[in-house]
Amino acid sequence: xxxxxxxxEALRLQEGESSSLNCSYTVSGLRGLFWYRxxxxxxxxxxxxxYSAGEEKEKERLKATLTKKESFLHITAPKPEDSATYLCAxxxxxxxxxxxxxxxxxxxxx
Amino acid sequence: xAGVTQTPRYLIKxxxxxxxxxxxxxxGHRSVSWYQQTPGQGLQFLFxxxxxxxxNKGNFPGRFSxxxxxxxxxxMNVSTLELGDSALYLCASSLRHSQETQYFGPGTRLLxx
Numbered sequence: 001x002x003x004x005x006x007x008x009e010a011l012r013l014q015e016g017e018s019s020s021l022n023c024s025y026t027v028s029g030l031r032g033l034f035w036y037r038x039x040x041x042x043x044x045x046x047x048x049x050x051y052s053a054g055e056e057k058e059k060e061r062l063k064a065t066l067t068k069k070e071s072f073l074h075i076t077a078p079k080p081e082d083s084a085t086y087l088c089a090x091x092x093x094x095x096x097x098x099x100x101x102x103x104x105x106x107x108x109x110x
Numbered sequence: 111x112a113g114v115t116q117t118p119r120y121l122i123k124x125x126x127x128x129x130x131x132x133x134x135x136x137x138g139h140r141s142v143s144w145y146q147q148t149p150g151q152g153l154q155f156l157f158x159x160x161x162x163x164x165x166n167k168g169n170f171p172g173r174f175s176x177x178x179x180x181x182x183x184x185x186m187n188v189s190t191l192e193l194g195d196s197a198l199y200l201c202a203s204s205l206r207h208s209q210e211t212q213y214f215g216p217g218t219r220l221l222x223x
Contacts, residue, residue: 034211043114043200043214044153087153091209096166097143097155098212 003027004090006101013108016077021104023088024070033071034098035064036087044087047073078108111137114203114215122221128189131218135182135203141165142184143208144176147198147217156199158208159184166208188220196222 003026013019025033032051036044048057050066057064061082063074073086085105089098115134123129135142144156155168159178176186182203188195198219202212 031209043217046211046213049211096158097168097208100153102152
């Protein structure tokens with residue numbers, strides 16, 4: 001069964017305190033891993049797509065990395081505006097749709 | 111390029127009623143997928159439309175249906191609303207299929223009383 005697990009469920013950081021969010025998956029034959037950011041009451045905002053182990057992508061204070069079993073979203077020197085829920089997703093083995101994890105709720109305090 | 115738009119943004123309905131939600135994808139995107147998001151279940155796939163045809167369907171009852179028009183705009187309909195249908199309904203568009211990068215709209219918040 002396809003499974004996407006994100007940890008931790010919630011994370012509280014002080015401004016400037018770097019950390020990492022984890023996304024582990026069990027789908028076979030990975031055909032992409034997607035990271036999204038979601039603010040309360042809004043739709044998910046696309047951040048990154050990773051396709052192969054060892055691949056890395058960066059955007060401002062965020063860097064996403066991918067291994068054969070998991071992906072990390074590293075947040076360097078976060079600011080309060082980085083507070084959001086971060087979702088990861090992988091293509092389902094069913095051949096359609098994305099399987100989303102439950103997300104990590106990040107709160108960055110001043 | 112304009113993003114995905116959804117209307118209405120908020121809806122309040124009572125049990126037994128039906129509701130229609132609308133989605134306009136990014137220009138040039140032909141695949142439109144619908145998701146239901148609730149605090150307990152997270153994002154769950156409802157269905158995907160491509161070229162006016164439902165291509166895939168998630169594990170939801172037949173009360174949930176949709177359609178796509180020739181301009182790729184899509185609607186979803188929920189009949190005989192239940193309290194448990196209260197959720198954020200999200201539309202996402204992609205170029206060709208639901209397993210590539212999807213771009214989401216702002217969602218429609220449905221409250222069933």
